[in-house]
């Protein structure tokens with residue numbers, strides 16, 4: 001007998017947008033018929049219905065006010081998890097096509113870094129299965145376009161949340177993954193003020209769900225995951241080294257990434273999971289995230305709309321160690337290749353396993369106004385700049401990576417400077433949005 005497909009929960013695992021299910025529909029219909037027998041009872045029923053509708057609407061507005069900032073996987077009832085057809089697709093996608101190739105579960109595969117890493121792995125013959133909840137933090141159509149790209153390379157992206165244990169269990173039942181590249185997260189530094197709970201949901205609860213699955217798997221996979229340069233927080237010793245202080249986060253986003261480093265350490269210690277955390281420094285490039293400054297600036301400069309440039313204390317320009325996506329991908333792949341094995345199985349540790357953290361930056365900080373002037377040159381248009389001093393929004397004044405450790409251990413060697421990388425980004429942007437007539441969503 002074919003296994004019965006598990007349909008994705010009607011109540012998505014990400015809280016929020018609740019679909020009201022019409023239960024007991026037929027039973028209620030019958031009762032209505034019995035009761036609507038006289039005009040008086042009809043009138044009373046009408047009154048009752050009005051009262052019920054009013055109280056339903058007020059409850060609904062209460063629910064909305066509590067959850068309106070949580071963004072969600074777009075509920076797609078047709079998504080089926082499990083069943084022979086689904087399993088066949090997963091196995092085909094996870095098929096390894098080279099000697100000693102890896103079999104990798106990439107979470108956040110429809111995301112910016114995830115889609116690039118998934119493609120790079122597949123192209124060299126590794127097996128890749130993607131997982132992504134396609135939430136609406138930014139335009140989901142871009143995520144679906146990235147998925148289509150992966151699909152064209154025979155990479156199957158499962159639509160589901162890392163918090164959905166049933167999906168994780170099922171995936172590991174079908175494929176004995178050697179590695180997990182964990183890139184699914186709630187990104188964005190300043191958005192944490194608006195929507196703190198989504199950071200806890202994805203970056204803390206989701207991470208633990210995934211690690212629970214990895215620790216119980218047999219064989220245990222090695223885990224490589226995305227931390228962030230933001231963990232350095234108020235550290236002012238430049239450039240930032242992995243051994244510098246990371247106990248003064250400036251945003252909740254940074255705090256959840258720092259918590260992730262501590263959480264992964266405990267799984268490494270207790271269960272023998274091999275862990276590598278990568279501190280990414282403001283990654284940018286083609287197929288990037290529309291919520292990031294370089295992307296939304298491009299969009300607004302093209303349209304002649306005003307852009308807001310944040311400035312730090314005493315009128316100091318903010319600076320970022322912008323890192324090009326291709327360099328980051330090489331760092332991710334090298335981290336997978338050098339991860340070493342997890343030692344445990346089925347939740348039991350058998351010995352010490354590697355626990356590593358690396359900066360993946362570019363080592364050349366550039367100020368935000370300089371980044372804007374590079375864009376102006378490529379877009380052949382002046383930006384309408386609105387400069388504001390912004391304090392306490394989660395931003396740090398500058399980031400600057402010391403990458404000696406990644407150079408030594410991963411052979412990481414970034415080669416793309418900001419002008420070169422932005423030129424490639426603008427070229428992609430114009431082909432994607434202008435030539436293909438897609439409409440960018442406002443950010």
Ligand SMILES: O=C(O)[C@H]1O[C@H](OP(=O)(O)OP(=O)(O)OC[C@H]2O[C@@H](n3ccc(=O)[nH]c3=O)[C@H](O)[C@@H]2O)[C@H](O)[C@@H](O)[C@@H]1O
Pocket residue numbers: 187188189227228229230280281282283291292293294308309310311318319320368395399
């Ligand atoms: O390095 C990292 O770990 C982080 O890099 C980026 O965070 P951020 O550096 O804040 O990137 P953007 O949001 O693109 O901002 C870049 C710079 O532009 C500035 N900015 C942003 C938006 C805006 O409207 N105006 C503006 O001046 C920010 O203050 C910041 O200095 C990513 O968004 C995070 O997800 C990532 O974890």
